[in-house]
Amino acid sequence: MTESLQEKRPDGVLPSRIDYIAYEKTPKFIQLKKQRRGFVLPLAAFFFLWYFAFVIVAAYLPDVMAIPVFGKFNLGLVLGLGQFVTTFAITMWYVSYSNRRLDPLGAELRAELEEMDKK
Amino acid sequence: MIATSILQSLPGRLAQAVEPAENNPVLNISIFLAFVAVTLIVVIRAGRNNKTAADYYTGGRSFTGPQNGFAIAGDYLSAASFLGIVGAIAVSGYDGFLYSLGFLVAWLVALLLVAELMRNTGKYTMADVLSFRLRQGPVRVAAATTTLAVCFFYLLAQMAGAGGLVSLLLGINDKVGQSVVVTVVGGLMIMYVLIGGMKGTTWVQIIKAFLLIIGAGAMTVWVLAINGFNFSALLDSAIAVSTSVPADAILVPGLKYGENPLDFVSLAIALVLGTAGLPHVLMRFYTVPSAKEARRSVVWAIWLIGAFYLFTLVLGFGAAALVGADVILAAPGGVNSAAPLLSLALGGPLLLGCSSALAFATILAVVAGITITAATSFAHDIYMSVIKKGKGDPDAEVKVARRTVVIIGVLSIAGGIGVQGQNIAFLVALAFAVAASANLPTILYSLFWRGFTTRGAVWSMYGGLSVTVGLIIFSPVFSGTETSMFGAGVDFAWFPLSNPGIISIPIGFFLGWLGSVTSTRKEDPLLAAEMSVRSMTGFGAEKAVEH
Numbered sequence: 159m160t161e162s163l164q165e166k167r168p169d170g171v172l173p174s175r176i177d178y179i180a181y182e183k184t185p186k187f188i189q190l191k192k193q194r195r196g197f198v199l200p201l202a203a204f205f206f207l208w209y210f211a212f213v214i215v216a217a218y219l220p221d222v223m224a225i226p227v228f229g230k231f232n233l234g235l236v237l238g239l240g241q242f243v244t245t246f247a248i249t250m251w252y253v254s255y256s257n258r259r260l261d262p263l264g265a266e267l268r269a270e271l272e273e274m275d276k277k
Numbered sequence: 278m279i280a281t282s283i284l285q286s287l288p289g290r291l292a293q294a295v296e297p298a299e300n301n302p303v304l305n306i307s308i309f310l311a312f313v314a315v316t317l318i319v320v321i322r323a324g325r326n327n328k329t330a331a332d333y334y335t336g337g338r339s340f341t342g343p344q345n346g347f348a349i350a351g352d353y354l355s356a357a358s359f360l361g362i363v364g365a366i367a368v369s370g371y372d373g374f375l376y377s378l379g380f381l382v383a384w385l386v387a388l389l390l391v392a393e394l395m396r397n398t399g400k401y402t403m404a405d406v407l408s409f410r411l412r413q414g415p416v417r418v419a420a421a422t423t424t425l426a427v428c429f430f431y432l433l434a435q436m437a438g439a440g441g442l443v444s445l446l447l448g449i450n451d452k453v454g455q456s457v458v459v460t461v462v463g464g465l466m467i468m469y470v471l472i473g474g475m476k477g478t479t480w481v482q483i484i485k486a487f488l489l490i491i492g493a494g495a496m497t498v499w500v501l502a503i504n505g506f507n508f509s510a511l512l513d514s515a516i517a518v519s520t521s522v523p524a525d526a527i528l529v530p531g532l533k534y535g536e537n538p539l540d541f542v543s544l545a546i547a548l549v550l551g552t553a554g555l556p557h558v559l560m561r562f563y564t565v566p567s568a569k570e571a572r573r574s575v576v577w578a579i580w581l582i583g584a585f586y587l588f589t590l591v592l593g594f595g596a597a598a599l600v601g602a603d604v605i606l607a608a609p610g611g612v613n614s615a616a617p618l619l620s621l622a623l624g625g626p627l628l629l630g631c632s633s634a635l636a637f638a639t640i641l642a643v644v645a646g647i648t649i650t651a652a653t654s655f656a657h658d659i660y661m662s663v664i665k666k667g668k669g670d671p672d673a674e675v676k677v678a679r680r681t682v683v684i685i686g687v688l689s690i691a692g693g694i695g696v697q698g699q700n701i702a703f704l705v706a707l708a709f710a711v712a713a714s715a716n717l718p719t720i721l722y723s724l725f726w727r728g729f730t731t732r733g734a735v736w737s738m739y740g741g742l743s744v745t746v747g748l749i750i751f752s753p754v755f756s757g758t759e760t761s762m763f764g765a766g767v768d769f770a771w772f773p774l775s776n777p778g779i780i781s782i783p784i785g786f787f788l789g790w791l792g793s794v795t796s797t798r799k800e801d802p803l804l805a806a807e808m809s810v811r812s813m814t815g816f817g818a819e820k821a822v823e824h
Contacts, residue, residue: 178806190813195725198389206549209382213545216375216530217538223371224529229509230516232528234371241378242583248385249579256572264814271816 176274190263197255205248212237301626302447308634312488313465316638319480320473327474329822330671333678334401334653335563336476337822342570344483346577349561351482353380353552353578354489354585355643356438356636357705362586363619364612366593368602370515370527372534373593375541377586379548384582386553386717388575394724394812396562396571400819403559403716404658407723410804411731414663419738421658423715424556426742427708428651429692431557432644432685434704436463436693439640441610446617446633450609456694462637463690466644470652470682478645479564485635485642490581492635493588499623500595511591514598527597540774544706547778551709554716557650566821595619644689652681703754703775707745710778714785715741722789724812730800733793741785748777 181187215222216234223234327333340348358380365373399405404420439462440455449455470478504511516524526532534541552558562571596605596619608614620632656678661669718737722729749755756763757770774780811817 176807176810178810179803181810182806187810187813191809194813202385202389205382205385209378209549210542210545213375213379213542217534217541220530220535230512230525230528231509234530235374235528238371238374238378241382242587245382245385245579246583249388249576252389253572253576261569267814268816271810271814 176271181271181274186263186267190260190267193263194260197260198252201248201252205244208244209241212241301630302449304626304630305446305633308630309637312634312638313641316469316481316484319484320469320477323477323480324472324474327476330401330657330675330678331819331822332476333474333675334560334649334657336474336479338564338566338819339476339821340479340564340570340574342565342573343577345479345561345565345570345574346581347486348479348482348564349558349574349578350490350581350585351484351486351642352557352561352646353582354486354639355435355705356442356639357434358585358589359489359493359639360442360613360616360636362589363592363596364605364615365533366590367596367600367605367615367619368612369533370519370521370594370597371530372532374590375530375534376544377589379545380552381579381583381586383549383552384575384579386550387558388572388579390724391553391559391720392562392571392575393568395559395720396565396568397812397815397818398808399563401560401563401657402654403556403720404654404662407719407734408662409723409808410800411723411729411734413667416731416734417658417662419735420716420719421654423711423738423742424654424658425651426746427554427556427711427716428647428654428685430704430708430711431555432647432651432689433692433696434708435640435644435647436689437696437704439637440693440697441613442633442636442640446610446636452697455697459693459697460690462641462644463686463693465641466648466689467683467686469641469645470649470686471679475564475649478642478649481642482646485638486581489635489639490585490588492631493585493592496595496620496623496628496632497588497591500591500599500619503595503599508591511594511598515594518598518601520601520603527594537774539779540776543774543776543779546782547706547710547713547776549713550717550778550782551711551713554712554720555708556654556712556716557647559720560650560653563819568815568818592616592619599623648682648685648689651685652678655681703749706776707749710745710749710776710781711742713778714745714781715739718782718785718789722793723808726793727805727809728793729789730793730796731798732796733789733791736792737785737789740788741781744784745777745781748772748774748781752777 215237223232223237225233227233227236323336326337331337358377362373362377365376367373395406398409402420403424404417407420408416436459440459443449443455443458447458449458469481473480500511501508504514512528515527519525519527521527521532561574565571565574593615596615599622600615600618605612605615605618608618610617617629617632617636621629656674660677661667661674715738718741719734722733722737751770751772752775753761753770753773754775755761755770757765757768759765761770
């Protein structure tokens with residue numbers, strides 16, 4: 159590797175013999191990337207919209223939040239606690255998806271890359 | 278605690294000091310000193326193994342997911358959460374609850390989009406990731422600038438909060454006494470960070486988070502027990518003593534933010550998008566051995582922080598029912614005194630002493646966490662990577678980091694004393710707004726958009742930072758109203774919102790896009806491919822340090 163290329167290397171990243179541009183086009187890597195983004199991006203969009211819908215109703219339509227549901231619980235409290243529930247649920251769902259789908263594939267690719275690096 | 282934007286309308290409460298009869302400063306100080314003694318021992322033990330830069334900055338990446346999750350919760354649950362949110366719910370009811378929700382939901386951004394990818398590509402700082410495939414110099418300097426800015430705002434708010442807390446808990450109301458306490462807090466913090474490095478600081482966070490959550494949990498059970506474990510009955514008794522009109526207005530949004538709903542929406546956006554851009558939160562993804570542990574730590578943090586905010590909901594309405602909003606507002610410390618007064622009502626002076634010491638410990642730990650983040654960023658991004666072009670001696674880098682700790686400590690003591698009594702409640706909101714406008718766009722673009730360039734990064738970071746700070750200066754926070762920093766007499770406020778996020782965050786994203794599409798310089802496609810492969814697979818990620 160030439161001096162100028164060496165200088166461009168990010169801190170602590172050692173030059174590697176792996177052709178990353180080619181590796182990025184391997185079907186398995188494309189599958190991992192697709193699976194990961196396909197899972198997290200829609201989920202991120204969902205919680206974002208759900209949270210902002212809630213905030214906007216709370217800010218501009220407080221009367222809707224005052225609708226009684228049961229006991230002293232009104233719609234505002236129920237929807238607010240609903241935010242807790244969805245946050246916890248998304249967390250658990252993501253963890254289980256990662257453990258089942260993303261981690262095994264990621265580990266497989268990592269082993270493959272480590273093997274390539276040795277050669 | 279001064280550090281929440283919801284307290285902006287409560288200036289000068291500290292001045293009208295009425296000493297609660299049963300408050301026992303000696304007891305409060307003793308419990309706090311016990312905490313300091315225990316944590317110092319831990320810090321000294323943890324500091325023994327600090328040899329390399331990785332040890333000092335990341336605690337050797339040796340923390341487990343659950344440990345790191347506690348530390349994240351410890352970093353995140355500042356005194357603003359404990360005192361501020363309990364107080365806000367006690368006084369403003371539902372609106373206080375609304376505020377706490379943003380802090381929780383924000384963690385999904387960190388979990389889904391940032392934590393693992395950051396851990397896989399970075400080494401010590403946020404700039405490691407941002408500059409991975411872009412030009413090192415300009416991107417690192419920009420990232421270090423925004424990191425230091427966020428840390429500075431956050432630190433100043435915490436230090437000023439320490440002074441305010443003193444008048445409430447120790448009965449010290451004069452400026453000299455408060456300055457002494459700020460100096461003591463700053464001095465202790467410098468000691469913790471110098472001796473313990475990241476490992477020591479992390480253990481302080483873990484201990485503090487554990488005590489805080491156990492303490493808040495115990496008080497929650499106590500409050501619920503008084504009300505026959507019926508939350509609805511608790512709400513009934515809070516309504517019964519409420520002075521708001523109508524009395525059940527405390528269960529509906531509007532008591533706090535009703536007058537300016539757009540300001541609240543703007544705050545909510547900054548809270549949700551800012552958390553994953555806070556440098557001291559990002560730093561926590563490097564203290565674990567792998568991306569999987571980084572994910573586990575965020576999951577633990579979400580459960581702990583979520584549980585804590587559910588506790589504050591009970592404690593807030595409990596304080597409203599058992600202490601009463603008007604008593605809280607009349608006490609020294611105003612709205613911040615809700616949690617201490619509730620503990621006094623429940624368990625007498627001893628419990629008050631415990632919760633006061635906890636509040637102090639909270640400030641101490643949070644300040645330490647931010648300081649080590651700022652020092653790491655300066656030493657690693659500016660000294661090592663820019664001044665020494667990556668060729669400096671790693672030992673010298675750690676030395677620089679330690680010196681930076683002392684300088685930041687002294688600056689924050691001076692700043693903390695300087696801003697005593699000032700209405701600086703906006704600082705934490707400002708820190709979140711800068712993190713959301715300057716840091717998060719660049720982080721997300723770096724991780725998810727191949728077309729992102731050096732110019733985009735630099736424009737987004739400097740642009741986001743200056744627009745946010747600029748809008749704050751021309752907002753009612755600085756001038757034009759009774760509660761402004763310059764009072765009602767001076768008025769140069771043409772921006773109507775106290776929270777600039779709704780404008781500054783889109784600008785940050787827009788500038789990142791604009792800078793990138795107008796770039797003439799092509800970025801290295803090899804590094805882009807490498808970053809993508811590494812971030813997804815964890816190949817080549819920094820390993821834990823073996824001792």
